[in-house]
Amino acid sequence: MTLAPESTTTALKVQLRVADGWLEVCDLAVLLPGRGVAALLPDGRQAALFRDRDGALYAIDNRDPFGGAAVLSRGLTGTHQGRPFVASPLLKQRFDLETGQCLDDEAVRVTTYEVRTAAS
Amino acid sequence: MTAAPGATPTIVLIGHGMVGQRFLEALAERGLTATHRVVVLCEEPRPAYDRVQLTSYFSGKTPEDLSMTDMAFIERHGIELHVGDPALTIDRASRTVTARSGLAVDYDVLVLATGSYPFVPPVPGKDSAGCFVYRTIEDLLAIEEYARSRATTGAVVGGGLLGLEAAGALKGLGLATHIVEFAPRLMPVQVDAGGGAALLRTIEEMGLTVHTGTGTQEIVADDSGAVTGMKLSDGSEVATDMVVFSAGVRPRDQLARDCGLSVGERGGITVDEQCRTVADPHVFAIGECAQAADGRVYGLVAPGYEQAETVAATIAAEESSFTGADLSTKLKLLGVDVASFGDAHGAAADCLDVVYSDSRSGLYKKLVIGRDGTLLGGILVGDADAYGTLRAFTGTVPPVSPESLVLPAGAEGGAQLGPSALPDEAVICSCHNVTKGTIRGAVTEHSCTTVPEVKKCTKAGTGCGSCVKVLGQLVTAELEASGVEVDKGLCGCFAQTREELYEIVLALRINSYQALLDRYGREGARGGDGCEVCKPAVASIIASLASTIGASGYVLEGEQASIQDSNDHFLANLQKNGSYSVVPRIPGGEITPEKLIVIGEIARDFGLYTKITGGQRIDMFGARVEQLPLIWTRLVDAGFESGHAYGKALRTVKSCVGQTWCRYGVQDSVRMAIDLELRYRGLRSPHKLKSAVSGCARECAEAQSKDFGVIATANGWNLYVGGNGGATPRHADLLAQDLTDAELIRLIDRFLMFYIRTADRLERTSVWLDRIPGGLDHIRDVVVHDSLGICEELDALMAAHVDNYRDEWATTINDPEKLARFVSFVNAPDTPDPVVGFVPERDQIKPDLPLLSIGMRPEALEGSAQR
Ligand code: SRM
Ligand SMILES: Cc1cc2nc3c(=O)[nH]c(=O)nc-3n(C[C@H](O)[C@H](O)[C@H](O)COP(=O)(O)OP(=O)(O)OC[C@H]3O[C@@H](n4cnc5c(N)ncnc54)[C@H](O)[C@@H]3O)c2cc1C
Ligand code: SF4
Ligand code: FES
Numbered sequence: 001m002t003l004a005p006e007s008t009t010t011a012l013k014v015q016l017r018v019a020d021g022w023l024e025v026c027d028l029a030v031l032l033p034g035r036g037v038a039a040l041l042p043d044g045r046q047a048a049l050f051r052d053r054d055g056a057l058y059a060i061d062n063r064d065p066f067g068g069a070a071v072l073s074r075g076l077t078g079t080h081q082g083r084p085f086v087a088s089p090l091l092k093q094r095f096d097l098e099t100g101q102c103l104d105d106e107a108v109r110v111t112t113y114e115v116r117t118a119a120s
Numbered sequence: 121m122t123a124a125p126g127a128t129p130t131i132v133l134i135g136h137g138m139v140g141q142r143f144l145e146a147l148a149e150r151g152l153t154a155t156h157r158v159v160v161l162c163e164e165p166r167p168a169y170d171r172v173q174l175t176s177y178f179s180g181k182t183p184e185d186l187s188m189t190d191m192a193f194i195e196r197h198g199i200e201l202h203v204g205d206p207a208l209t210i211d212r213a214s215r216t217v218t219a220r221s222g223l224a225v226d227y228d229v230l231v232l233a234t235g236s237y238p239f240v241p242p243v244p245g246k247d248s249a250g251c252f253v254y255r256t257i258e259d260l261l262a263i264e265e266y267a268r269s270r271a272t273t274g275a276v277v278g279g280g281l282l283g284l285e286a287a288g289a290l291k292g293l294g295l296a297t298h299i300v301e302f303a304p305r306l307m308p309v310q311v312d313a314g315g316g317a318a319l320l321r322t323i324e325e326m327g328l329t330v331h332t333g334t335g336t337q338e339i340v341a342d343d344s345g346a347v348t349g350m351k352l353s354d355g356s357e358v359a360t361d362m363v364v365f366s367a368g369v370r371p372r373d374q375l376a377r378d379c380g381l382s383v384g385e386r387g388g389i390t391v392d393e394q395c396r397t398v399a400d401p402h403v404f405a406i407g408e409c410a411q412a413a414d415g416r417v418y419g420l421v422a423p424g425y426e427q428a429e430t431v432a433a434t435i436a437a438e439e440s441s442f443t444g445a446d447l448s449t450k451l452k453l454l455g456v457d458v459a460s461f462g463d464a465h466g467a468a469a470d471c472l473d474v475v476y477s478d479s480r481s482g483l484y485k486k487l488v489i490g491r492d493g494t495l496l497g498g499i500l501v502g503d504a505d506a507y508g509t510l511r512a513f514t515g516t517v518p519p520v521s522p523e524s525l526v527l528p529a530g531a532e533g534g535a536q537l538g539p540s541a542l543p544d545e546a547v548i549c550s551c552h553n554v555t556k557g558t559i560r561g562a563v564t565e566h567s568c569t570t571v572p573e574v575k576k577c578t579k580a581g582t583g584c585g586s587c588v589k590v591l592g593q594l595v596t597a598e599l600e601a602s603g604v605e606v607d608k609g610l611c612g613c614f615a616q617t618r619e620e621l622y623e624i625v626l627a628l629r630i631n632s633y634q635a636l637l638d639r640y641g642r643e644g645a646r647g648g649d650g651c652e653v654c655k656p657a658v659a660s661i662i663a664s665l666a667s668t669i670g671a672s673g674y675v676l677e678g679e680q681a682s683i684q685d686s687n688d689h690f691l692a693n694l695q696k697n698g699s700y701s702v703v704p705r706i707p708g709g710e711i712t713p714e715k716l717i718v719i720g721e722i723a724r725d726f727g728l729y730t731k732i733t734g735g736q737r738i739d740m741f742g743a744r745v746e747q748l749p750l751i752w753t754r755l756v757d758a759g760f761e762s763g764h765a766y767g768k769a770l771r772t773v774k775s776c777v778g779q780t781w782c783r784y785g786v787q788d789s790v791r792m793a794i795d796l797e798l799r800y801r802g803l804r805s806p807h808k809l810k811s812a813v814s815g816c817a818r819e820c821a822e823a824q825s826k827d828f829g830v831i832a833t834a835n836g837w838n839l840y841v842g843g844n845g846g847a848t849p850r851h852a853d854l855l856a857q858d859l860t861d862a863e864l865i866r867l868i869d870r871f872l873m874f875y876i877r878t879a880d881r882l883e884r885t886s887v888w889l890d891r892i893p894g895g896l897d898h899i900r901d902v903v904v905h906d907s908l909g910i911c912e913e914l915d916a917l918m919a920a921h922v923d924n925y926r927d928e929w930a931t932t933i934n935d936p937e938k939l940a941r942f943v944s945f946v947n948a949p950d951t952p953d954p955v956v957g958f959v960p961e962r963d964q965i966k967p968d969l970p971l972l973s974i975g976m977r978p979e980a981l982e983g984s985a986q987r
Contacts, residue, residue: 026946034649034682037946052649053634068972069698070955074686078651080612087652089686089694
C-alpha cells in the first residue's frame, strides 16, 4: 500500500463559510463521493455537505423544507441535466446542490453555504 | 355585453365553488378577464377547493392539498376575490349585489354558482350536539373533532353516494358505523336491486351495519343535548354518539327567490340553454343551484363545468348551449368500485339486460342493450375496470358481444376491449369532456409524450380521475403508433430496463455502479453521478448477485455504501422527524420469553416507542442515528439480527401456530416459516418480499396475501404466489400442490430468483405476475418444467445467496470505520440532532411535530422532553 496519497487527503480539511469566517468541519476523507454528512453550525443551524465523484464539494441547509426534519444530508445524490442534486430521504424532492433550488417545486429553495478544502 | 361606453363592464360571480372556479378559468381562457372587471363573492372561509375529493381529507390530504385555486392565477387576471364574504341581496333593478361586509358591486353580468345545501329531514332532535352534515371542509373538521373526542359509534342518515362516503369516513375514524337508508337498497339512484345487493353484502362484510327500507324518526339526546341514539320507523332504536345527515341536497336558490327570479318546482334557478335565467337576461345560474333547460338539477360536477363553459362562451358571444348531460359516475366507495353510466336503469323502451352476478366475490355487472345491439348503459359493482371503455362505447354497437364484456377477465369467453377500438369521438374524460381524438392530438400535434403532459394539455384526467387508466393506455398506444419509441428505460441515466441491467451485470460480472454507468449509461449520463432511481436499483441487483459477480455481500462495503437508499445505508427506517425505527428479525413470529424481555429492556432503556407490527414482530421507534449502534450491540448480543424492515428484501414469513398446538393443523407451519425466513433473509429483490405459512386450509397466517404463501395439506404443502396486501390487494395463485419440504423449497428458490431477474424496479410479484407475457402458466413452465433451461442457474444463484448470508448489523457494529458514520453531526459526534424531540402519548412517546416545524430547538420548549 502506498501511504503518500492517503496522508495528503487526510490532511485536507473541509471548511464551511459562516458569519465570522471559515468553520472547519471534517477531514475530506470522511466525505464519501455520493454520500453526505451533516454539520452543526455555531448558530444552531445545520448544513449538509456532499462531494461528487469528481471531487467537487457542496453544502446546503440540512433541513428538509417539506417535512421539517434535518435529514437532507442522508439523501441520495445524482446529476440531473448536468447539475448536481440531492433527493430528500423523506419524500424524495430533489434540490440543486449549487443553488439550493428545489427541482420539484419552483417556489422552494434552501440556503447554500460556501465550502472549500484547506490544508490543516 | 353592454356597459356604458368607456366603462369596463363588470361580471359578478356569487359562489366560489368548483363550478365557480371553472367559470373563472373559462373567462380567462377567452381573454374576458382582460376586458372585464371580475368580482367574486365567496361565502366559505377558503377559496374554491375540490369537493369531489373531500373525503380524501380523512386519508391524509390537507385542506391545502384540496385547494383548486391558484392565487397566482387570481392575481394575474386581476380577479377581485372576496373570501368569507357572502352575497346577501341582489337588486335587479339597479343591478347591484350587496355582500355581508357591506360591499356593493354593480354588475353587467351576474352569475350565480351557489351550489347546494345538505337536506336535513325535519325530525325531532335534528339540532342536537353531535348532528352534522357532510359538504364542506369545515363540516369534516367538526366531524373529526367530535368523533375523536366523544364518539365511539356513528350513524349516517342516507345510503346514497354521499352517505356511503360519509360512512366510510366514520369507519375510518374508528367508529362502529350504521347506515340508515329509506329506500330498499343502497345507492338507489345509481344501482338497481341486483347491484344494491352486491354492494350491501360487501359493505356488511366490512363490519358496517346497514338498515335499508327504514326511515329515521327521531334523534334522541341526553340531558346535555348530545346525541345518544336514533329511533327508526321500523320501531327499532340504534344507540349512537353522532349522526351525519346525508339525505340528499337542495339547490341554494334563496337569493334568486328573494329577487324574484323563477325557480323550479323542487328548487333550482330555472335557466335556458345558455344558462341564462328565464326572467333576466343579465343573470345566469350554473352548477348545482341551477335547473337546466332539460328540467333537471345536476348534482355532479361535470355538467356544472359544461354550464360554466357555456356561460363564458355566451359572454364572449360564441355559440354554445347546455342541453343536458350524462349522469355517468365511477366511484370507489368504502373500497368498492361502483360505476353506472348511460341509461343504467333500462328506461328506454324495449331494451334488454345482460347481467353477470357473483355474490361470492361481490361482483355485479349489468349492461343495458338496445334491440339493435347498441350499448345504452350499465352498472358495475365490485369491479369497474371496464368503465372507461364501456362508457365511451355507449351509444354505439360495440365490436364484440356484450356478454363477453361483463365476464371477468380470465373467464372462458371474457373479452378485453381496449381503448384502441374506440372511435375518435368517444368521450374519454367526462369530467372535462375530452374525446379520444383530442387526446391523440395532444400526442401527435402537441408532442406530449407522458400522461402528466397530456393531462396538462387537455385537462383530461384532472377531475375525478376515473379515466386515468384508459388515458394511460391511449397515450402509450398513440406513442407507439406514431413511431415514437416509448422510453422503457429505468431512468434518465439508463435506457435499459431493470431486467436488462440485471442481465448485463450477471453476464459481464460488473460489480461496480460507476463502471455500469460509464459503460452502459445513456450518453449524457456517463461520467456523472447517476440519480436516486438507478442507484438503489443497481445496488439491489449487485446485492442479490454479490457472490456470483465477485462483489461484497455487505451492503455498506466500498462503493456499495454510496448507492444504497438512505434507509439501507443506515440499516433502519427513517421516521418523519429524522429519528429511526428498529425492527429485529423474529423468524416465523416465534420468540422466547427471554428475548421478549431483552427487547423490552432495550426499548425501556432507550425510551423507544414500542409497537407490535402487522408482520408479527416488534418495532421500536424514536432512535436517534447515534443510538442505532448502541441498540444493535445489545440486540446482537442477545442473538437478534437485522429484520431488513428498511430493505427491498425479504421481510417476514408469518406463521400460524399450526399442528403443534392447533387442533386443526396438519403440518408444522411454524417450523416451515422459520426455515423459509432463515433461508431467504437478506435476499435483496426488486421490491419487498413477504411470505406466510398456514397449518391448514383455515389460513390463519393469511398466506394467500403474500408474495409466496404456503398452506399445509394432509399430503404436504400448497404453494401460492403473487399475493399482495397493500393498496391493490391480490389473492395469490396456486403454483403447485402437495409438495414435500424439499420440493417446496426448490420451487420457491426458483420462483424468487426468476422474479429478481425479470421484474421491474419496485414491482411486487403480484404486478410482475400480471405483467409478464404468459403470466402464471409461463412461470410454472419456467420453474417447474424448466422451459427456459435456466433452473440450474437459478438454483445456483440461490445457493450462493444462502451460503454467503451474514447479518449486516453484526458486521457493522464490529467495523469502527462504518460506525463513525452513525452520528448526527460530523463535527460534533456527541451532539444529538436538536430537532429530534418527543412528547408523551398514551404512556409512550411520539415525535414532537411543532418542534419540527420550527426547525430549531428554542431553549426549553415546554412539554418536549429530549432524551
Ligand atoms: C411497521 C409496519 C406497520 C405496523 O406498525 O404494523 C409497516 C410500516 C411501513 N410500511 Fe407496511 N408496515 C407493516 C406491515 C405491512 C403489511 C402487513 C404484512 O406485512 O402482513 C402490509 C400489507 C401486505 C403487503 O405488503 O402486501 C404493508 C403494506 C405496505 C405497503 C404497500 C405495499 C404494496 O405492495 O401495495 C407499503 C408501501 C410500499 O412498500 O411501497 C408499505 C410501507 C411501509 C413503510 C416502509 C412506509 C415508509 O416508507 O415509511 C413503513 C415503515 C415502517 C418503519 O419505519 O419501520 N407497507 N405493510 C408493519 C411492519 C411489518 C414488519 O414487521 O416488517
Ligand atoms: C363528499 C362529496 C363527494 C362528491 N363526489 C362527487 C363525485 O364523485 N363526482 C361528482 O361529479 N360530484 C361529486 N360531488 C358533487 C360535487 O361536489 C358538486 O356537484 C360540485 O361541487 C358542484 O359545484 P358548485 O360550484 O355548483 O357548488 P359548490 O361546490 O357547492 O360551490 C358553491 C359555493 O357557493 C357558496 N355560496 C352559496 N351561497 C353563497 C352566497 N350567497 N354568497 C357567496 N357564496 C355563496 C357556497 O358556500 C359554496 O362554496 C360530491 C360532493 C360531496 C359533498
Ligand atoms: S391455519 Fe389451521 S392450523 Fe393454523 S392456526 Fe388456523 S386453524 Fe390452526
Ligand atoms: S372522467 Fe373524471 S377526470 Fe376524467
